[in-house]
Amino acid sequence: MRNQTAVSPGALDGVRVLDLTAYVAGPYATRLMADMGAEIIKVEPPSGDYMRSGVPRRGGKGTYFAQVNAGKKSVAIDLTKPEGIDLFFRLLDISDVVIENYRPGVMQRYGLDYATLRNRKPDIIYCSVSGYGQEGPASGLSAYAPIIHAASGWELSKKSYEPALEKPMRNNDATADFMGATHAMGAICAALFRRERTGEGERLDIAMMDVMHSVLAFEYQEAQFPPKRGRPSFIPVATKDGFILVVPLSLKNYDDLLAAIGHPEWKEKYPLNTQGHFKAWEELMAGLEEWAADYTAIEAEAIISAGGCPVTRFLTMEESMNQPQVAYRGAQVEMRDDVGPFKVPNTPMRTTNSESRLRPEIAEIGQHNEEILRDMLKLADTEIDALYAQKVLHKKP
Secondary structure, three states, rough: OOOOOOOOOOOOOOOEEEOOOOOHHHHHHHHHHOOOOOOOEEEEEEOOOOOHHHHEEEEEEHHHHHHHHHHEEEEEOOOHHHHHHHHHHHHHHHOOOOEEEEOOOOHHOOOHHHHHHHHOOOOEEEEEEEEEOOOOOOOOOOOOOOHHHHOOOOOHHHHHHHOOOOOOOOOOOHHHHHHHHHHHHHHHHHHHHHHHHOOOOOEEEEEHHHHHHHHHHHHHHHOOOOOOOOOOOOOOOOOOOOOEEOOOHHHHHHHHHHHHOOOOOHHOOOOOOOOOOHHHHHHHHHHHHHHHHOOHHHHHHHHHHHHOEEEOOOOOHHHHHOOHHHOOOOEEEEEEOEEEEEEEOOOOOOOOOOOOEEEOOOOOOOOHHHHHHHHOOOOHHHHHHHHHHHEEOOOOO
């Protein structure tokens, strides 16, 4: 690792990462590392990361891309050319971590697999994020997050909460991507810590399928030991103008709920600590909805919350972004590019003795080519000009 800076360093200050990732899982892992002070060099193909123009976007620029790639430097190198591979190796020599999220086998075809890089730099930490892992019968399959959601059992597990569903729900979220990213970041940090003690590098293999099975703990165990009636699900409760969610998870929560709505007698009517609790739960939810019909969502939430039972209104994303708690925590940051400003969440990792924050800069394709090649690799301007002429280096016109 490089010498740390003296001014408010983040926990990962001094760590340099070569980021060969695209889409979401890899980029978000390195975004989190950038939040903690690591220097992230995003190595992009000549055309740039595909997600740069993905939706949502305005003026042809994707704000989703910006959110998961904030705070990084960009070099655009054609890795299909020998000169491009040579540049990458020279960057490898001064870096701590390489991360990629291509399908297994792709990096080997480029000559950038772990075995090759380890031979050149034995203490390198090399992290791969993929759908099914680097080896095994499914390792070569293409997999984005929605594929893993379906293959991991997550999508069909939702049917236990909505028995009337005749087919799996539509899905297009990136849960497996973001969960894979956070696990990758944790593994990289652990490997860096180990390297400080042993001097050894590490090969990290993060499979989104493994991650989803890990976080679906109840469903994984329920598949082996299915209960007779499943588990009660938390049901949206209709009010005059919206929905609330009430979660009386403990018996004290239940007492607080019944006291707040003025129905302490329901504890005998709907006993939740008996063998018949599943039926009682459904009847309780029906009774609660009948009570809530006289109130707006804000009113019902306030009454139940004042009693101490966990409750919330169902909010739109816009409403959630504008909650006073978000503003109080500084949980939102304004980014700005040549199209204009937009909001992104600040880092979810808060620290006391070191700096952690989203760096609101978003690099253009190849924006830092000269800085990195001249200052880090000590290339002369004539050498850099030659690489542009050979179309090894690229940047936004």
